[in-house]
Amino acid sequence: MTLTNINIPRLQLEGMTKIYPAVIANESIDMTIAPGEIHAVLGENGAGKSTLMKMIYGVIKPDRGRILWNGEPVDITNPAHARKLGIGMVFQHFSLFETLSVAENISLAMEDYGSLDDLSRRISEVSEEYGLPLDPGRMVHSLSVGIRQRVEILRCLLQQPKLLIMDEPTSVLTPQAVRKMFATLRRLAAEGCSILYISHKLDEIMELCHSATIIRGGKVTGYAVCAEESAASLARMMIGRELPTCSRKRPDVEGQECLRVNRLCKIAADQFGTSLERVSFSVYSGEIVGLAGISGNGQQELLYALSGERPVADRGAITIDGESVGHLNAAQRRELGLGFVPEERLGRGAVPGMSLSDNGILTAHRHGMVRKGLLDFGRAKRFAQKCVTDFTVKCGSVDDLITSLSGGNIQKFITGREILQQPKLLIVSQPTWGVDIGAANIIRQAMIDLRNNGSAVLVVSEELDELFEICDRLLVIARGRVSPSVKVEKTSKEEIGLWMSGMFPGGPVDTNKARELQSEGCCVD
Amino acid sequence: MKSLFGLLIPLCAVLLALVMGAVMLFTLGADPLSGYATMFGAAFGSIEGFSETAVKSIPLLLVGVGICIAFRANVINIGGEGQMVMGALLATTVALLFPGVPSLVLIPMVLLAGAVGGAFWGAIAGALKAWFNVSEILSTIMLNIVAVQFMNFLLRGILIDPAEVARGTGIPQTMRLSPNADLPILIEGMRMHLGVVIALLVAVGAYMLLWRTSMGFRLRAVGYNPDAARYAGISVPKNVTAALAFSGAMAGIAGAILVFGSESHRMVTDGGSTGFTGSAGFNGIVVALLAGLHPIWSIPSALLFGGMLVGANALQRVAQVPSALIIALNGLIVVFVVSSEYFKKRYMESGRVDVESDAEETEEVKNG
Incomplete structure (x- = not known):
């Protein structure tokens, strides 16, 4: 890598400072990104990464500091200005209009895109090219979180940016799709596009990024060339101490069957939802079962049915401790010892x-x-x-x-x-999505402790690393069907990745079709 | 600091409305300052005046407190008028059926009947919204009309004073109701009666309900966010219905107090609802809005509007200004209070301390 030889950096930040009434979000942050460099920004939640990125993208105004773009000082006044300069950003939280289609949403951020049909065609082309399959005609409200993120990424790619800011982009992709996206990013970088990559997955950063700036408490606490560091040393720089580890130790007692789902069928509530087809599985006390799958494959419907927010007609389809609960509402199921963490935090998990x-x-x-x-x-x-x-x-x-x-x-x-x-039975959806590693470990440890105290835990997640770290058994959901369970020791990420594309015994896809789909990195639609 | 600011904004809104009113007084040829002096002097300047103001404030406060509960659950109740009428009708019926029961029992009985009548009427609209998704704005307005016609039907029919029939005059009113149900006068020689105390107790009770009980918590949770409520196992339909029932109950009590605290101690109709309620079913909404949907702040708010009603008459007498000016003034206060919400929100947001929140920024990205 001869990045240091390039004289004019793509982007240079000098003394960027942003002060809010209660906190200093950013204090004198300096950073330099060369053309074609993939640069990681590492930091815990609240460290000030997003604030910094938003200043670069023109969303918020810095109180002090200077941005040099290709060596020229610029005052980025708004996101449209940033896009004109060639800066694209994929947000961690989505900025999509739910009542518009994918193509319409993308058209909003574009100038002269021709007709909507032309744009749709381009979306399909680019999405195929980068391994992010997407139907441009679908309405956004019907898309899962994972697919929405895909829309955001594509929106940026269509503008052929010179600098791409990505805020935790891989959390909702299969391992195969992540690899494909990395290939895409490397190609973009080779074409001269610089990439600012925010992630809490240290191994990804080690694999993808050339260098990293570490931010803690709004200040730069370190700069690292990734090839010279280990994941552990990066983690130490980020949280300022040794990384707490989870103790997985599991008691050997066989628990009672706590949750049993028995041939649960549910027609999707809206036309773009996924209907559940004869879903059957059990979770025993004293174990953590992981449900893997790309979002939009029936997880939402299943969780609504399990939580009691949308009770089902067949009362025996769900039992807790042997008691039929299919018809009970959320409060009644909680009385029986259910705890539930939904994917949507505000507006569902909290008021x-x-x-x-x-x-x-x-x-x-x-x-x-x-x-x-x-x-x-x-x-x-x-x-x-x-x-x-x-x-x-x-x-x-x-x-x-x-x-x-x-x-x-x-x-x-x-x-x-x-x-x-x-709770006797805890159901958690995406427990650590967007949570920094220090806190993620606390959450994982708490789930493990809960299991060790004899509770049954069901974790629905798209992050295989996490599932493999904490689960005892794994299930996979694809197109509304749930696979047989498999012990974590007896499977691999590759196999689960395949299952996620629908190829499992009794799954929705036959072997040939699955390979085809998997090569597209997709199993939706 | 924040609560001080929250108090300052509605005060400014009222002041601005009064300034506008002063301009109107001036153009009508009256001296604004002495006009206001007359108005507020009549309403608050003497014990007698205050007593009148308090009596006028009772229905405003009760309906306003009910509106607070409904709006907190995100239910719009425009049916105060109808609920007052239905409460009054049921209370009157009870008084006619049990005239001999002693005061100590009969007064609670008629008040309870008022609450039940109003609650029933509110619950109809609530259930329609909860289970059939009928807009409560439309259903409550229409139920007002139904209630009025029902009142006319009953007061011309089975509830009519037999003396009226015998005389052949046929005025649609009940006979003088049992004196045992008369609300006791609080101060000798004045009109202020027990209704004032009841209204105050109800306001405090509503505050307790909303912020101290699990029932109120459920109502507010449903109002803030139905999805989160459903997640927690709180029934949205039940609480929507309950909110309108509570709201109706308060209006129903107001209706009952209008009957048993009146000079004539009868229920009379002039064919419409305003003749009976004095539009308190609508003005209560204004009271609640000025109070920031807070039951306790509704007390001064109701006194202000009650005082303006009393002052309007004095103003008309002394300054020869049409009392309709007060209606305009009421309207101005509403306009200013509602639009001041904008400033309140902006202030709240500027005081936010989050670093990583993306909500507003995302908006800007969309727009940018």
Whole structure:
């Protein structure tokens, strides 16, 4: 790599500073990215990565500091300006209009794209080329989180950017698709496009990036050439201490069957949803079962049915501890010992207009917070405080609105709230999505501890690394069907990746078709 | 700091509305300052005036408190008028059926009947919304009309004073209701009666309900975010219905108090709802909005509007200004209060402390 020989950097930041009323988000940050360089920005939640990226993308204005673009000082006033310069950004949270189609959404960020048909054709071409298959005519509201992210990535790629900012882009892809995307990114870099890559997956950064800037508490705490570092040393720079590890040790007792799903069928609520077809599996007390799969393959429908938010007609299709619960609502199932962390944090897992402590009451009120119909605020506060302490939630006080927290901290709080209730059966969707590694380990450890105390845990995740790290058995969901279970020791990421494309015994895809699909990195539609 | 600011904004809105009103007074040829002095002097300047103001404020406060509950659950209740009428009808019926019961029992009985009547009427709209997705704005307005016709039907029919029939005058009103149900006067020689105390208790009760009980928590959770409520196992349909039932119950009590606290101690109809309610079913919404949907702040808010009603008459007498000016003033306050919400939101957002929140930025990206 001869990056240092290139004289004019693509992007240079000097003394970037952004101060908010309560915190200094960024303090004198310097950074240099050469043309064709893939540069990682590493930092925990709240370290100030997103703030920095948004300043580069013109979303927020720096209080101090200078941006040099190809050696010229620029004042990036808004995202359209940034795009004109050749800066593209894939956001961690999505900026798509739900009531428009994929092509229409992409057209909004484009100038002269010809007709919508032309654009649709280009979307299909580029998406095939980069291994991110996508139907341009689909409405965004019907897409899962994973596919939405794909739309965001494509939107940037269509503009042939000179600098691409990617905020945790791989969290929703299969290992095969990740490899394909890395190939895409490397090709982009070879073509001279610089890439700013934000991720908490250290092995990915080691594999993909040339160099990394590490940010902690709004300041640059280190700069690393990835080839000279190890994942562990990067982690140490990022969190400022040794990385806590999970102890997986598992007691050998065989548990009782806690959750049983028996030939659960459910027609999707909307036309783009995935119908569940004869889904059967069990989760035993004292084990963690992982449900892998690319989002949009029926996870949402399954979770709505399991949580009781959308009860099913066949009451025996779901049993908890042998009791038929298919017809019960969420509260009644919680009475039987169910805890549930949904994928959507705000607006499902938490009420946006309420404080942390009130959001604790939301599901934990059974634990002595209501006496004779009256709320016990002292207990509610103590509970929320314990959540905040145990799960290192960064917040002012438990009386603050939950919306004042960052996404990762909300996730920590919600997961903590459910785990602290010591449920007999815990169902978690995407437990560590967007959560930094330090906190992710705390959440994983808490789930493992819960299992060791004899609870049954079902984890629905798209991150295979995570599933392989904490689970005892794995299931795969593809197109509304669930695979037979397999012990983690007896399988590999490659096999699970194949299963994710629908190729498993009794799966929706026959062998040949599966290989074909898998080579496209896709199993949706 | 934040709560101080929250208090300042509605005060500014009221002041601005009064300034606009002053301009109107001026163009009508009256001296604005002495006009306002007359108005507020009549409403708050003496014990007698205050007593009148308090009595006028009762229905405003009760309906307003009900609106607070409904709006907190994200249900719009425009049916205060109908709910007042239905509450009054049921309370009147109870009083006619059990005239001999002693006051100590009869007064709670008629108030309870008022609450039940109003709650029933509100719950109809609530259930329609909850299970059939009928807009509660439309259904509550239409139920107002149904309630009024039902009142006319009953007061001309089975509830009519037999004396009216005998005389052949046929005025649609009940006979003088049992004196045992009369709301006791609080201060000798004035009109202020027990209804004032009841309204205050209800306001405090509504506050307790919303913020101290699990039931209120459920109502608010449903109002903030139905998806999160469903996630927690809170039934959205049940709570939507309950919110309108509570709201209706408060209006129903207001209706009952109008009957048993009236001078005539009868229920009378002039064919429409306003003649009976004095539009409190609608003005209660204004009271609640000015109070920021807070039951306790509804107390001063109701007193302000009640005072303006009392002051309007004085203004008309002294300054020869049409009392319709007060309606305009009410409207101005609403306009200013509602538009001040914008500034309140902006202030709240500028005070946010999150670093990584993307909500607004995402908006900008969309627009950019």
